[in-house]
Amino acid sequence: MKKILISSIAATVLSTSAFAHFQMLYTDNMALPKGKTVELTQVFTHPFADEHTMDMAGVEEFYVINKGKKKDLMKSLNSITFQGNHNKAKAYESKYKARRMGDHILVLKPKPYYEKNEDAYIQQITKTIINVAGTPTDWDSELGLKAEIVPLTKPYAIWEGGSFTGIVKSKGKVVPYAEIEVEYLNRDVDTKNNKMGKDIVTAPQDSFVTMTIKANKDGEFTFAIPKAGQWGFCALGVGPDKEYKGKELSQDAVIWVEAKPMK
Amino acid sequence: MKKIVLALSFMISSMFAHSAIMSCFDNADGTITCEGGFSDGSSATGVKFKVEKDGKIVFNTKMNEYSEVNFKKPSGDYTAIFDAGEGHQVKIKSSDITE
Numbered sequence: 001m002k003k004i005l006i007s008s009i010a011a012t013v014l015s016t017s018a019f020a021h022f023q024m025l026y027t028d029n030m031a032l033p034k035g036k037t038v039e040l041t042q043v044f045t046h047p048f049a050d051e052h053t054m055d056m057a058g059v060e061e062f063y064v065i066n067k068g069k070k071k072d073l074m075k076s077l078n079s080i081t082f083q084g085n086h087n088k089a090k091a092y093e094s095k096y097k098a099r100r101m102g103d104h105i106l107v108l109k110p111k112p113y114y115e116k117n118e119d120a121y122i123q124q125i126t127k128t129i130i131n132v133a134g135t136p137t138d139w140d141s142e143l144g145l146k147a148e149i150v151p152l153t154k155p156y157a158i159w160e161g162g163s164f165t166g167i168v169k170s171k172g173k174v175v176p177y178a179e180i181e182v183e184y185l186n187r188d189v190d191t192k193n194n195k196m197g198k199d200i201v202t203a204p205q206d207s208f209v210t211m212t213i214k215a216n217k218d219g220e221f222t223f224a225i226p227k228a229g230q231w232g233f234c235a236l237g238v239g240p241d242k243e244y245k246g247k248e249l250s251q252d253a254v255i256w257v258e259a260k261p262m263k
Numbered sequence: 264m265k266k267i268v269l270a271l272s273f274m275i276s277s278m279f280a281h282s283a284i285m286s287c288f289d290n291a292d293g294t295i296t297c298e299g300g301f302s303d304g305s306s307a308t309g310v311k312f313k314v315e316k317d318g319k320i321v322f323n324t325k326m327n328e329y330s331e332v333n334f335k336k337p338s339g340d341y342t343a344i345f346d347a348g349e350g351h352q353v354k355i356k357s358s359d360i361t362e
Contacts, residue, residue, distance in 0.1 A: 034359070035288050067329075101286040101298040133286035135300030 020046045020210040022232045023124035030156035030258040035099035043082045043091035047185040053084030058111035065105040083195035102137030104130045112244045120248035128256045131156045147239035147253035155257035160228040168235040174219030175238045182211040185230040228261040285345035285353040287360045298331045311346040
């Protein structure tokens with residue numbers, strides 16, 4: 001009986017792990033009062049439960065777009081070892097001078113990660129949008145990425161209790177009824193020491209760890225944000241690339257949003 | 264006539280619904296860049312801009328086609344002023360302008 005219980009706990013952990021990977025492109029504040037150099041952490045993890053941090057396989061593209069101008073940031077990446085609550089993993093850190101006013105769309109395209117449990121690869125094309133001083137410039141731009149969530153709500157200007165609306169697209173075409181995973185970043189990120197903090201909230205049941213929602217026929221979805229902090233949205237397998245090194249590839253679209261407390 | 268009234272009222276409400284925004288930074292080469300804009304994303308091209316020092320205007324121009332202005336950094340304390348009309352002025356003190 002004990003063995004069965006242990007196996008079922010292991011299965012639960014495995015299944016949770018298998019469905020909740022999130023590429024983070026983290027900075028501690030997406031709405032900057034004025035321009036500054038921001039610290040960024042690129043780590044592949046499970047932001048709610050943090051039960052396992054994955055080794056990033058490398059980065060294919062990392063760039064920023066501000067006022068329509070694209071700037072390559074690949075050379076700004078430094079390899080680090082990131083300490084999760086259960087293990088260490090290969091990750092990156094970088095600094096970016098967000099000096100000019102308006103929106104800075106940061107885009108990270110990591111190399112596909114091999115997920116042993118599924119014998120398949122995962123590539124999460126990730127956007128984080130920082131705003132300087134409050135004037136909107138680029139936040140709703142459609143970049144035509146292979147997998148992309150185009151925001152209809154400014155991802156950095158959401159009050160706690162507000163909502164986020166986006167459209168799931170693949171190379172500019174909407175993806176009807178896309179499956180989207182939603183997770184709360186359930187901890188502080190210590191960017192100085194490259195480590196995760198402890199849990200902030202406890203989920204009453206597994207379906208609250210990674211919340212799964214669906215887009216509508218037009219690829220649109222809305223999610224009410226119940227708590228201030230950062231939230232990740234990941235549209236699964238929406239990209240056109242389905243195979244990598246002879247194995248299945250899930251090319252996902254990730255966007256991070258931040259809700260601020262009303263105080 | 265009804266259409267004209269509706270269009271006009273929308274334009275007026277738009278004008279008052281957004282707020283003026285400015286951000287300045289020190290280029291570390293003896294010049295300052297100030298960028299202007301509005302909370303609805305509209306352009307600040309042609310909006311008045313001035314620099315005051317000791318109560319006197321030492322620089323007076325308009326925002327360029329990119330909604331920005333570049334000027335020689337005055338010595339001592341000064342204030343950069345983005346002037347988009349009554350209720351739409353933004354002032355930034357030199358002490359708040361960093362690299």
